[in-house]
Amino acid sequence: MDFDLSDDQKMLVKTVSDFGKKESTVERFRKLRDDAEGIGWDRATWKKMGELGWLSIPFPEEAGGLGGSFVDAALILEQLGKTLVPEPYLASVVLGGHALWLGGSAEQHEQLLQPMMEGDTTLALAYAEPGIRFDPRCCATTAKREGDGWRLEGEKAFVQNGHAADHLVIAAMSDEGMQLFVVDGADVKRRTTKHIDGHRGAHVDLAGVVVPESRRLVARPATEVLERVLDFGAAATVAEGLGVAFSMLWMTVEYLKTREQFDVKIGTFQALQHRAVEMFVEVELLKSINVESMIRASEEGPERPAAISAAKLQLAQGGQLVSRQAIQLHGGVGVTDEHDVGLYFKRMHALVTLCGDEAAHVARYAES
Amino acid sequence: MDLSFSAEDEAFRTEVRTWIADNMPPHLAAKAEAAGHFEMPEIMEWHRLLYSKGWVAPHWPKEFGGPGLSATQRFILSEEQELAGAPPLSPFGLVMVAPLIMRFGTDEQKQRFLPKILSGEEVWCQGYSEPGAGSDLASLRTSAVLDGDHFVLNGQKTWTTYAQYADWIFCLVRTSAEGKKQQGISFLLIDMKTPGVEVKPMQTLGHTPAFCDTFFENARVPKENLLGPLNGGWSLAKALLGHERTLVAAVGQTRRTLRLARRIAEHQRGADGKPLIEAPHWREKLARLEMRLRAHQMTNYRALVEQQKGHHPGPESSILKLVGSILVQEADELCMELMGEASLSWHDEGAVAPFEQWVGPAFCYDRATTIYAGSNEIQKNIIAKLILGLPSS
Numbered sequence A: 001m002d003f004d005l006s007d008d009q010k011m012l013v014k015t016v017s018d019f020g021k022k023e024s025t026v027e028r029f030r031k032l033r034d035d036a037e038g039i040g041w042d043r044a045t046w047k048k049m050g051e052l053g054w055l056s057i058p059f060p061e062e063a064g065g066l067g068g069s070f071v072d073a074a075l076i077l078e079q080l081g082k083t084l085v086p087e088p089y090l091a092s093v094v095l096g097g098h099a100l101w102l103g104g105s106a107e108q109h110e111q112l113l114q115p116m117m118e119g120d121t122t123l124a125l126a127y128a129e130p131g132i133r134f135d136p137r138c139c140a141t142t143a144k145r146e147g148d149g150w151r152l153e154g155e156k157a158f159v160q161n162g163h164a165a166d167h168l169v170i171a172a173m174s175d176e177g178m179q180l181f182v183v184d185g186a187d188v189k190r191r192t193t194k195h196i197d198g199h200r201g202a203h204v205d206l207a208g209v210v211v212p213e214s215r216r217l218v219a220r221p222a223t224e225v226l227e228r229v230l231d232f233g234a235a236a237t238v239a240e241g242l243g244v245a246f247s248m249l250w251m252t253v254e255y256l257k258t259r260e261q262f263d264v265k266i267g268t269f270q271a272l273q274h275r276a277v278e279m280f281v282e283v284e285l286l287k288s289i290n291v292e293s294m295i296r297a298s299e300e301g302p303e304r305p306a307a308i309s310a311a312k313l314q315l316a317q318g319g320q321l322v323s324r325q326a327i328q329l330h331g332g333v334g335v336t337d338e339h340d341v342g343l344y345f346k347r348m349h350a351l352v353t354l355c356g357d358e359a360a361h362v363a364r365y366a367e368s
Numbered sequence B: 001m002d003l004s005f006s007a008e009d010e011a012f013r014t015e016v017r018t019w020i021a022d023n024m025p026p027h028l029a030a031k032a033e034a035a036g037h038f039e040m041p042e043i044m045e046w047h048r049l050l051y052s053k054g055w056v057a058p059h060w061p062k063e064f065g066g067p068g069l070s071a072t073q074r075f076i077l078s079e080e081q082e083l084a085g086a087p088p089l090s091p092f093g094l095v096m097v098a099p100l101i102m103r104f105g106t107d108e109q110k111q112r113f114l115p116k117i118l119s120g121e122e123v124w125c126q127g128y129s130e131p132g133a134g135s136d137l138a139s140l141r142t143s144a145v146l147d148g149d150h151f152v153l154n155g156q157k158t159w160t161t162y163a164q165y166a167d168w169i170f171c172l173v174r175t176s177a178e179g180k181k182q183q184g185i186s187f188l189l190i191d192m193k194t195p196g197v198e199v200k201p202m203q204t205l206g207h208t209p210a211f212c213d214t215f216f217e218n219a220r221v222p223k224e225n226l227l228g229p230l231n232g233g234w235s236l237a238k239a240l241l242g243h244e245r246t247l248v249a250a251v252g253q254t255r256r257t258l259r260l261a262r263r264i265a266e267h268q269r270g271a272d273g274k275p276l277i278e279a280p281h282w283r284e285k286l287a288r289l290e291m292r293l294r295a296h297q298m299t300n301y302r303a304l305v306e307q308q309k310g311h312h313p314g315p316e317s318s319i320l321k322l323v324g325s326i327l328v329q330e331a332d333e334l335c336m337e338l339m340g341e342a343s344l345s346w347h348d349e350g351a352v353a354p355f356e357q358w359v360g361p362a363f364c365y366d367r368a369t370t371i372y373a374g375s376n377e378i379q380k381n382i383i384a385k386l387i388l389g390l391p392s393s
């Protein structure tokens, strides 16, 4: 076993971390969040991420990528999580991007994946549906052959980056089983939704949308693609969640060292020291299982879902212990919108929920 | 031992239930039905309706306009309101400052303040906490210096809930720097319209403007607004704490949230297309919380019976605060889990069912329940010291 990063990976981590510290602090996220007219993130920053290779790094060279792996994407996400960088890395690179890569043809890679990797477009994956719990195998949206194309029917809900994405990958059920299609954002009825973590998404109404056959993803069976992509997605929520939890832990430790009550630093109270230790231990467990989940995310076979579901459980239990205690130990100031700790708390909830929540992953693990 | 309510109590319950059904205005009833969030003007509207029925201050003695209900009936009254989803009344006047005015106030103060608290004509807020004085309240620094017939106030209070709607604020202020910190504190009643008082609302984690910073700059407060003895404010504050903690047992709130959870579980479907409530996993999660709540509720009943015998709430009330605040949070968390991806929705009408609208903001705001009214860590310190008799470090 070897848990060391390569020199290239160390460089990558440092670059992304510096970017967070210097160019994309929580303050930037807050401004973008509070701009009611905006999309919640910034296209110029996205373009820059493309130029730095962050958007193409996990994809193989045949698909136009830099030939890294999912581990590189996870390393990036962990750093982005530390300062709540709002650009849609998870939605576009991990979900939309991996669906196109695994499901798409060389031509589709060139037309739809390439511009995203360069930072010119963004993607989204529409899997969740209103009122139905997460399950990659389940889908009420339908696709029927019509002429040379397919007619879609149904609704997708809380599509991450769905409001801004140039292209959306849509899961739909046909007579021949699950299918994946790529539609242009401009061609669907979408309503921007506001999310708890200050991000935005879309409610997508597919009624009457007709997609040409050339926009169907057929390189692999759609169920297989979707299952693998949602596992990449789940592993991505864990990687980003690690960054989020890390920041909250150290922000809280710092607060315990500075806040005074009863004429002493509150960090001198043993009850609070123990609480901080519990937070620390949970972050360490999360760090460990994140290693397994980000490596196994690219594997085939039963160890992949097992590791990823275990990581999601740790995020739900450990990550949320951290986010809840972080608020608690900040006292009243933790319950204001003004303090950053609450922004992290909310992002943690979103990450726990996306790509299968605790219940979904425990059930999958138990049944396998 | 007897677990049953008397026939009289049951009749009272029916009377309350019927009155609420007949008298809650449609716009409040619609919000109650949708498990919505009430802002202060709606809360005061309900206050005035209850006042007209004589039920707004069930715990007040008859001589000050209370209805003379038994402790059990008082409990029934508040439980029925919470179950109906009625706006939760603002406690600052009715539950907090009024009992202190009754106990420590002069006759003039009683006549001046109590009737308007009862009628809802004057709204109150609580000015205890300061940026540097939270758990360690006694270290507060807002100063009140006597100058002729007035105290001159300078300093800052913070987390003052709904100060932007308040006509009056009751404050703990420093009137002496001598002796122990607790000894130089006085209890003042302050008109919010006094020049030099400024209120700045803040957003909470639930994105509601529920609390404020309140500033005092050379604000002149008449001497007659001192409640209790000069430099004797700390004992007034302590007398209030027990009351505040029984308030946060929040049995009704948790019961209501669990009913909401059941409703969400009937509405949200699993991947098999069936409502979640049909799945053992979710039914059992809901059951667990309902079962814990029963133990909490019985603890609350025990405290109520003690109060009925005339005992003031003692350190045991810390148990109610400790357990009640956590149950509120766990019920919120269950609602969020049941909603799955829909729990991402945030102040976004139409994205989820109407009764699911406020689940996210409540989940966020209610992180405060373990912090306010004496944080849970402080409650544990109290239990350790005053009930278990453990030595202090």
Ligand SMILES: Cc1cc2nc3c(=O)[nH]c(=O)nc-3n(C[C@H](O)[C@H](O)[C@H](O)COP(=O)(O)OP(=O)(O)OC[C@H]3O[C@@H](n4cnc5c(N)ncnc54)[C@H](O)[C@@H]3O)c2cc1C
Residues within 6 Å of the ligand: A259, A261, A262, A266, A269, A271, A272, A328, A329, A330, A331, A332, A333, A335, B125, B126, B127, B128, B129, B131, B133, B134, B135, B136, B158, B159, B160, B161, B162, B211, B368, B371, B372, B373, B374, B375, B376, B377, B378, B381
């Ligand atoms: C939503 C909300 C509404 C509020 N409304 C009002 C209001 O209307 N009026 C008002 O006056 N105040 C109000 N408060 C303030 C509230 O009473 C304080 O937030 C509370 O007393 C804690 O103080 P603090 O925020 O300064 O936290 P701190 O006292 O700084 O505490 C920080 C952390 O340290 C812990 N801690 C502190 N001392 C100890 C110890 N000795 N041992 C172990 N742990 C300890 C605390 O439990 C907490 O986890 C409100 C607060 C909130 C969140």
